[in-house]
Amino acid sequence: METVPTPRRAARGRAMSPPGCLREKSPQERKIYMDYNATTPLEPEVIQVMTEAMWEAWGNPSSPYTAGKKAKDIINAARESLANMIGGKPQDIVFTSGGTESNNLVIHSMVKCFQESQTPPGAVVEQHSPEEGARPHFVTCTVEHDSIRLPLEHLVEGQVAEVTFVPVSQVNGQAEVDDILAAVRPTTCLVTIMLANNETGVVMPVPEISQRIKALNQRRAASGLPRILVHTDAAQALGKRRVDVEDLGVDFLTIVGHKFYGPRIGALYVRGLGKLTPLHPMLFGGGQERNFRPGTENTPMIAGLGKAAEMVTENCEAYEAHMRDIRDYLEERLQAEFGKRIHLNSRFPGVERLPNTCNFSIQGHQLQGYVVLAQCRTLLASVGASCHSDQGDRPSPVLLSCGIPFDVARNALRLSVGRSTTRAEVDLVVQDLKQAVARLEGQA
Numbered sequence: 001m002e003t004v005p006t007p008r009r010a011a012r013g014r015a016m017s018p019p020g021c022l023r024e025k026s027p028q029e030r031k032i033y034m035d036y037n038a039t040t041p042l043e044p045e046v047i048q049v050m051t052e053a054m055w056e057a058w059g060n061p062s063s064p065y066t067a068g069k070k071a072k073d074i075i076n077a078a079r080e081s082l083a084n085m086i087g088g089k090p091q092d093i094v095f096t097s098g099g100t101e102s103n104n105l106v107i108h109s110m111v112k113c114f115q116e117s118q119t120p121p122g123a124v125v126e127q128h129s130p131e132e133g134a135r136p137h138f139v140t141c142t143v144e145h146d147s148i149r150l151p152l153e154h155l156v157e158g159q160v161a162e163v164t165f166v167p168v169s170q171v172n173g174q175a176e177v178d179d180i181l182a183a184v185r186p187t188t189c190l191v192t193i194m195l196a197n198n199e200t201g202v203v204m205p206v207p208e209i210s211q212r213i214k215a216l217n218q219r220r221a222a223s224g225l226p227r228i229l230v231h232t233d234a235a236q237a238l239g240k241r242r243v244d245v246e247d248l249g250v251d252f253l254t255i256v257g258h259k260f261y262g263p264r265i266g267a268l269y270v271r272g273l274g275k276l277t278p279l280h281p282m283l284f285g286g287g288q289e290r291n292f293r294p295g296t297e298n299t300p301m302i303a304g305l306g307k308a309a310e311m312v313t314e315n316c317e318a319y320e321a322h323m324r325d326i327r328d329y330l331e332e333r334l335q336a337e338f339g340k341r342i343h344l345n346s347r348f349p350g351v352e353r354l355p356n357t358c359n360f361s362i363q364g365h366q367l368q369g370y371v372v373l374a375q376c377r378t379l380l381a382s383v384g385a386s387c388h389s390d391q392g393d394r395p396s397p398v399l400l401s402c403g404i405p406f407d408v409a410r411n412a413l414r415l416s417v418g419r420s421t422t423r424a425e426v427d428l429v430v431q432d433l434k435q436a437v438a439r440l441e442g443q444a
């Protein structure tokens with residue numbers, strides 16, 4: 001039997017688990033967290049560097065004295081760690097408050113770029129009405145995170161931009177490359193496709209999309225049409241699989257710290273920032289982050305983000321192998337326990353998916369996902385994206401888009417394992433699910 005590499009453990013014995021999981025508790029009291037796609041706990045090493053920064057680098061990074069210089073050095077080191085994690089250059093990294101800001105910044109910037117391209121030199125840039133001129137066009141898909149979908153819908157409502165939401169394939173759950181290219185118009189300025197879906201774990205064909213857009217841009221240039229840029233939200237992929245901006249070929253990439261055991265801030269990668277790829281700020285202030293994202297830098301959080309990125313660079317292969325082993329064992333146990341009643345919603349033939357994500361349904365009239373979770377006494381998980389946790393018994397739009405039948409999608413649960421999840425915990429969770437289903441069917 002092949003030996004699965006395990007992540008480097010902290011001194012306390014485990015990579016890190018959420019509060020409440022390490023204390024000795026009876027089986028009835030113990031909680032097992034399997035919602036790592038929603039958020040992850042901080043690694044002990046991350047907490048350590050953040051604490052040290054709070055004590056030693058409290059100065060303003062723009063100040064010339066020791067505490068300020070210390071803060072600036074920490075920020076520069078973190079920028080380099082993030083660049084190493086994604087195979088980019090430090091000067092192409094901009095720190096932000098998180099994924100939502102990074103995604104909005106890209107969209108905002110592309111609107112500004114398009115408006116400038118439509119405005120004669122020296123003229124005042126104004127918001128054009130439909131009658132006054134062309135509007136920027138965006139291409140995305142139907143399973144994107146709300147921080148992509150909602151800003152784009154807002155632009156459409158305000159008649160500022162036009163958007164094509166390309167449906168994903170019901171065969172493989174992916175945004176098909178040909179469908180993305182078919183949606184392009186003369187006014188298209190940005191294609192934004194997530195790297196991996198947060199509910200199904202399906203990995204999108206971003207490298208192929210980038211290659212096709214690059215070839216298309218050569219033909220557009222000959223016709224005098226503007227270049228189309230490519231953005232990917234890599235929030236779910238980082239820390240679970242190798243991510244390299246050169247392989248992806250993207251112009252923008254969103255980084256979210258709390259998805260890979262870092263703090264709740266983020267960053268944006270911009271290829272050739274300000275030279276090859278333009279970026280227009282949403283905020284104006286003191287000039288930090290080379291004026292692209294002003295505001296006094298949050299040194300401790302940036303230090304933690306840098307450390308989390310460093311750990312991913314060093315251990316990603318081991319993290320990925322461990323999570324895949326645990327996820328595959330989880331699916332084996334579910335099938336063994338529930339048989340034909342289990343529908344694995346995130347398993348599409350021949351399609352890569354994140355190594356930690358298992359979206360499944362236990363079929364039965366009274367087994368809606370949120371009802372089953374409410375009956376579980378050990379499992380901490382979700383029915384889908386955390387930002388949709390208030391939908392009640394409505395099925396996930398992502399699953400419906402992927403062709404999952406309504407009654408199956410309504411029963412969906414998303415379990416996402418982490419660096420420290422064990423097979424023993426999987427056994428306890430499957431037993432917990434079995435008992436929850438028995439209670440519900442006994443009540444019925």
